[in-house]
Amino acid sequence: MKLYHFPISPNSRRVVAVLHHLELACELQSIDLSKGEQMQPDFLRLNPNHMIPTLVDGDFVLWESNAIMQYLCSKVPGNSLWPVNPATQADISRWQFWQTAHFGNACGVFIFERLIKKFRNLGEPDANQIAKGEAGFHRFASVLEAHLAGREWLVGDTVTLADFSVGSFLELAEMAQYPMASYTGMQRWYRNIGFVPAWQSSAPAKMT
Ligand SMILES: N[C@@H](CCC(=O)N[C@@H](CS)C(=O)NCC(=O)O)C(=O)O
Structure with a gap:
């Protein structure tokens, strides 16, 4: 796999x-977004959305991180990240969809305004966007905070794909x-994921 x-x-x-x-063997190939490498024709053939992550497993090409995570788990029977119980899987998927549809976008406002703009020389953060971003963030963060009361993990009593997806x-x-x-x-919950x-071994090198 790559x-x-x-x-x-x-x-x-x-x-x-x-x-x-x-502990799955997989070659990692970095696509440097700061250099626009996701726009190279060879990569666009794999993912016409020009987005990472993208997995190649033989003839099978899969994009969308949460789908890739579930696919990888399906290769290792009995793993605790994606337990086979249908209700547990649906519960984990719920948080993964919620992250993609809501929480990731809420965080994305701050990532774009305060990091990506700096990275790409796109100017200063826009105060109006930040204010809107704060409203969106509080809406969804309060849902997460309430769910985490008295719980160590998002689903069940061990770390699952849900924690990796939302926590990322x-x-x-x-x-x-x-x-x-x-x-x-x-x-507290994110410290536990840490x-x-x-999670520790997959940490990226610190940005300067
Ligand atoms: N929903 C996608 C989002 C992937 C995504 O947003 N990737 C970004 C980096 S975090 C990307 O590759 N952006 C490059 C581009 O849009 O050209 C997933 O979960 O895989």
């Missing part, structure tokens, strides 16, 4: 964490200055 990724992307990192957790966006919380101060449950060996 995974095209960009180490500082949260969408990539969570897939790499799954590979490490399951907290990696950039400090750098992109998400308004996190009052969300002590989220902070103790998972596969």
Whole structure:
């Protein structure tokens, strides 16, 4: 298998964490988004959305990080990241869809305004966008905070794909200055993810 990724992307990192957790052999190929490598014709043939992560497994090409994570788990029967119980799988999928549809976009405002704009010389953060971003962030962060009350993990009593998917966006919380101060449950939960060996070993090198 070969995974095209960009180490500082949260969408990539969570897939790499799954590979490490399951101890699956996979070649990693970095696609440098800062150099526009995702627009190269060879890569566009694999993923016409020009996005990483993208997995190639023989003749099978798969994009969308959450689909890749589920696919990798299906290769390792009995793993605890994606347990076979249908209700548990649906619960995990729920959080993965929620992350893609809502929480990731809410965090994405701060990532774009405070990190990507700087990275690409696109000017200063826009105060109106940040204000709108804060409203969106609080809407969804409060759902996550309430769910985490009295729980260690999002689903069941062990780390699952749900934690990797939703948690991956907290990696950039400090750098992109998400308004996190009052969300002590989220902070505690993300610290716990930080103790998972596969999460530690998949960490990208620090950005300067
Ligand atoms: N929903 C996709 C999102 C992937 C995504 O947003 N990838 C970004 C990096 S985090 C990307 O490759 N952007 C390059 C581009 O849009 O040209 C997933 O979960 O895999």
